[in-house]
Amino acid sequence: MRFNFLKGKNVVTNYEGAKAYELTPEMELYSAVVTAGLSDSFYESGDERLKRIQSLMVSNDPKFVAKLAVYARTSMHMRSVPLVLAVELAKYCSGTDLVSKTVKGVVQRADEIMELLAYYQLSNGRTGTKKLNKLSKQVQKGLSGAFNSFDEYQFAKYNRDGEVKLRDALFLVHPKAKDDEQQNIFNKIASKSLEVPYTWETELSALGQTNFADEKEKAAAFKVKWEELIESEKLGYMALLRNLRNIIQADVDYVYMQKVCSRLSNAHAVARSKQFPFRFLAAYREVKELKSDFVAMVLSALENAVMASAQNIKGFDEATKVVVACDVSGSMQKPVSARSKVLLYDIGLMLAMLMQSKSKRVISGMFGDKWKIINMPNKGVLTNVGEFYRREGEVGYSTNGHLVIDDLYLRKIVMDKIMIFTDCQLWNSSGGGGSLARSWKDYKKIAPQAKLYLFDLAGYGNTPLRIEDNDVFLIAGWSDKVFDVLEAIEDGASAIRKIKEMELV
Structure with a gap:
């Protein structure tokens, strides 16, 4: 961000007591949002960070807050903080469709409908049996639009047993289906008859509930399942990164590990994955500690993946x-x-x-x-x-x-x-x-x-x-x-x- 719009002295002290300079309200909110995980930081607890974001919001134009929320979700690939901004915005911005557009813009996955509602009841201090029996009309309108953005597979994939369930969200929001096909999906949500999708989570979960004669038989079954998942290409890029340890420890055959490494280092797959750079570092550290003859090739694939991600860095030439x-x-x-x-x-x-x-x-x-x-x-x-x-x-x-x-x-x-x-x-x-x-x-x-x-x-x-x-x-x-x-x-x-x-x- 170009930092040339501070006016006057604006001299303060930082947490170490040294001279520092305040940011403009827009820059301060932006900085707090895009660096926030709403978890403890060294100088602020998560609650303090959240309170500061809430206070900074009211110092900014609501339209800027709305656009920042969508930007953080779609460009910075953040999930929790954009939902927080959308809910908090609804508290002091009414009478326009700004909140509904923000809600629709930040809900990019089906489970974020439930996550937004869970934060809504928390933020508004809802207690009792029916914590969500009354919803902001603009939040409801935005979630209604979000409901029409997902298909049966996406709803079924994220139909989990959380604080707010998908079926409860449907009954609360009362979305109007965009067509007959969408209405059929809503009916399945209501009747709890969504078709369970084939995902690596469901496949491994089902296998984990199977009774095996001994550990040897169990290990063999998991090896076959991991090989099947790799071959099916149902493992997303992030899932692949997070499960490298499990795949290596399952001792899959060499040909499947080749497929894993090929996908990890594929420049197009890296670009599409939109992974935070440190995800590669976390995977690298997990794999490096393992005792397997596959470790070297996986580490090399991760290095290639990072180098592929570095190709996105612009503004440099050889003489810089x-x-x-x-x-x-x-x-x-x-x-x-x-x-x-x-x-x-x-x-x-x-x-x-x-x-x-x-x-x-x-x-x-x-x-x-x-x-x-x-x-x-x-x-x-x-x-x-x-x-x-x-x-x-x-x-x-x-x-x-x-x-x-x-x-x-x-x-x-x-x-x-x-x-x-x-x-x-x-x-x-x-x-x-x-x-x-x-x-x-x-x-x-x-x-x-x-x-x-x-x-x-x-x-x-x-x-x-x-x-x-x-x-x-x-x-x-x-x-x-x-x-x-x-x-x-x-x-x-x-x-x-x-x-x-x-x-x-």
């Missing part, structure tokens, strides 16, 4: 000189969500190594108490992340990001792009007068064309620089869409402008 600097401070050692083993630190390393893979002239390193250059090859993204991870204790755990710029300035090294991957809680632990803002001002004297990119991986709502020129940018969020944002910056565009230009249908 790039610095990638990774924050390895204590606040970055925090999981991205409650169930994840992936840390904010991992995401920073992953994005940094993806950027490096596109650059021919690059300086890479990490900072904490000090800044240390660690030279790595352009290829082997996942291997490089592992090497950085192994060495993170070498620089300490403070957040002295200004040292990256100071080193370039003292050595008179002129670079085109300096990319810092951080939670933006930067400060000077030495107690001196150094700061990122001061260091950048000095560096611009020897590198007037240089640009600084701050990748905000946590979204706390402030940045260590007063951003009011065209040479400093903050990029919030960590999906593969950050690459599109980079391209937009090079073209002089703005993520905020993109959101505002969206059409809600």
